[in-house]
Amino acid sequence: MSDERIVASGDAEAVKRESARRTRRSFLLGGVAAAAGYGVARWIVNSPDDHRLQSALRKTLNFDAVVNRAVFAERGLAPTYSVSQAKPLRLNGVVGLEDVLPVEGWRLQIAGVANAKSSPFYASDVTAWEYKYAAAVQPNEADHDLKKAPGKSSELNPTGAVDSDAGAALAAHIEALMKARSKKRHEGNAEAGVSKNALDIGTPGLLLSMDELMKLPHVELVTEFKCIEGWSNVTQWGGVRLRDLIDAYPPEKVNGREPRYVYMEAPNGDYYCGYDMAAARHQQSLLVTEMGGEPLKQEHGAPLRLHMPIKYGYKQIKRIGLIAYTDQKPDDYWTKLGYDWYAGL
Ligand SMILES: Nc1nc2c(c(=O)[nH]1)N[C@H]1C(S)=C(S)[C@@H](COP(=O)(O)O)O[C@H]1N2
Ligand SMILES: [Mo]
Numbered sequence: 001m002s003d004e005r006i007v008a009s010g011d012a013e014a015v016k017r018e019s020a021r022r023t024r025r026s027f028l029l030g031g032v033a034a035a036a037g038y039g040v041a042r043w044i045v046n047s048p049d050d051h052r053l054q055s056a057l058r059k060t061l062n063f064d065a066v067v068n069r070a071v072f073a074e075r076g077l078a079p080t081y082s083v084s085q086a087k088p089l090r091l092n093g094v095v096g097l098e099d100v101l102p103v104e105g106w107r108l109q110i111a112g113v114a115n116a117k118s119s120p121f122y123a124s125d126v127t128a129w130e131y132k133y134a135a136a137v138q139p140n141e142a143d144h145d146l147k148k149a150p151g152k153s154s155e156l157n158p159t160g161a162v163d164s165d166a167g168a169a170l171a172a173h174i175e176a177l178m179k180a181r182s183k184k185r186h187e188g189n190a191e192a193g194v195s196k197n198a199l200d201i202g203t204p205g206l207l208l209s210m211d212e213l214m215k216l217p218h219v220e221l222v223t224e225f226k227c228i229e230g231w232s233n234v235t236q237w238g239g240v241r242l243r244d245l246i247d248a249y250p251p252e253k254v255n256g257r258e259p260r261y262v263y264m265e266a267p268n269g270d271y272y273c274g275y276d277m278a279a280a281r282h283q284q285s286l287l288v289t290e291m292g293g294e295p296l297k298q299e300h301g302a303p304l305r306l307h308m309p310i311k312y313g314y315k316q317i318k319r320i321g322l323i324a325y326t327d328q329k330p331d332d333y334w335t336k337l338g339y340d341w342y343a344g345l
């Protein structure tokens with residue numbers, strides 16, 4: 001692991017300039033909305049559905065994304081805070097995290113890499129990697145109660161890395177979450193559907209262990225995590241820049257240029273997210289291995305999750321199993337359920 005510890009905070013002036021710009025943008029968009037008034041409301045109400053939002057609303061979201069990229073080109077920095085301001089992050093969303101996944105049983109699949117064959121980490125079929133889980137907890141769909149899968153608890157701890165206490169702790173966390181949400185409709189993969197970007201069996205690429213990932217420069221970041229549900233939390237993160245991973249394992253060129261997007265998926269394919277290359281290469285986009293100065297917990301996405309402070313929480317995928325470079329705008333779990341693809345802040 002590298003000793004180099006870099007603080008990814010932007011300088012205070014850059015942050016100030018950025019907030020001034022954002023304020024101007026709010027004015028502009030607010031003004032447009034106010035001026036448009038009744039006509040816009042009719043247009044929205046009468047427009048057909050597009051991914052569960054009326055297409056007019058969808059167009060507005062897409063327009064906002066265009067403005068966002070044109071004005072900021074994803075270069076704006078999210079504000080940073082001191083470590084003393086950081087608080088523990090709540091647990092919010094456990095799609096794809098039903099089992100405990102020790103780091104030894106994990107690999108990062110990378111697809112679309114240039115000259116993959118000449119890499120020592122080359123795999124002729126990255127999908128053949130079998131994630132080795134240590135424990136299983138299964139939500140009972142009927143009452144949102146959680147029970148350990150029978151027969152599984154005695155098989156806990158095959159590696160010694162995760163003991164049954166960790167499994168029980170995760171079960172308790174998930175149970176608390178389900179209780180808190182029991183009045184809401186449960187939306188899982190069954191609803192979002194399988195991602196169109198799921199890799200075909202036989203896709204070549206790289207399989208990286210955590211040891212390899214840890215050779216990239218370590219970065220610390222204290223930023224605000226914002227969930228679209230209306231809460232936020234100043235959180236301390238540690239890990240490596242996604243940008244550094246992309247530079248270390250660069251994508252195969254498409255028509256002589258870099259592909260436009262990065263796609264990520266949790267190991268079982270239940271949760272997935274897409275990012276444009278600018279957001280992926282943003283200096284604050286972090287592949288997280290530590291939270292609050294401690295190793296990342298299972299329920300927060302261990303062994304590896306994404307923090308991307310320029311985007312809402314639903315883009316910050318937990319437990320990354322796959323990173324794929326692609327030139328087609330990738331599928332996104334919450335976009336399929338109606339949220340904006342760009343999710344920019
Ligand atoms: N694998 C996975 N990643 C996920 C989710 C999820 O359900 N599964 N939920 C997302 C949403 S909506 C939010 S707000 C954040 C919550 O992260 P936290 O539980 O660490 O607070 O994770 C995001 N990443
Ligand atoms: Mo969220």
